[in-house]
């Protein structure tokens with residue numbers, strides 16, 4: 241069984257898409273071993289509890305200096321892949337080394353556009369609309385020491401309309417995020433991803 245830890249910070253629709261794709265057999269050899277949030281009250285934790293998945297909260301405020309170390313203690317030796325699904329804290333230190341090319345992230349833009357520090361959530365779509373892009377989308381990439389700098393695995397595009405609000409663009413991109421994330425997990429679980 242290909243074991244996954246999913247890290248979240250908010251509503252957890254990307255997490256839910258993984259749960260659903262395991263249940264419907266698309267991710268047939270995968271299992272979510274645990275869900276870890278960096279903030280209390282993240283609705284993604286409720287999603288996990290409803291599906292009988294072990295949940296943890298490693299609060300980013302209580303663990304200001306050792307957040308990544310605390311997460312490593314939970315996942316070390318227990319999972320094959322760590323999935324950042326709307327996770328808004330930057331991972332640092334040993335976890336990056338120990339899980340080299342075994343941590344992936346979903347970002348709501350076509351990296352290298354609209355990414356990096358302070359680029360998350362609705363802000364990404366606000367910047368894209370301000371810039372006037374005609375195409376946006378999402379990126380699944382490996383996580384390294386930088387922010388949104390790891391090797392790209394999958395990208396999916398969406399059209400951008402001049403009348404779009406940030407919320408409308410976010411909603412259109414989110415549909416593609418849910419597809420891209422499970423596609424990447426499936427390929428990795430099948431050993432079909434290699435890095436040049």
Ligand SMILES: Nc1nc2c(c(=O)[nH]1)N[C@@H](CN(C=O)c1ccc(C(=O)N[C@@H](CCC(=O)O)C(=O)O)cc1)CN2
Nearest residue numbers: 327328329330331347357358359360384385386387388
């Ligand atoms: N080592 C890495 N850790 C993380 C990465 C990564 O690429 N490398 N990706 C992020 C997810 N992310 C973009 O996809 C991202 C998340 C958060 C931020 C950011 O600026 N966060 C703020 C705090 C926001 C909050 O807590 O509400 C900050 O750090 O000041 C940028 C990009 C996950 N981890």
Ligand SMILES: NCC(=O)N[C@@H]1O[C@H](COP(=O)([O-])[O-])[C@@H](O)[C@H]1O
Nearest residue numbers: 250251252253254326347348360361
């Ligand atoms: N840079 C990271 C980032 O912006 N992540 C974004 O947060 C949202 C979380 O939604 P969810 O909690 O419903 O999955 C998603 O759009 C995800 O791409």
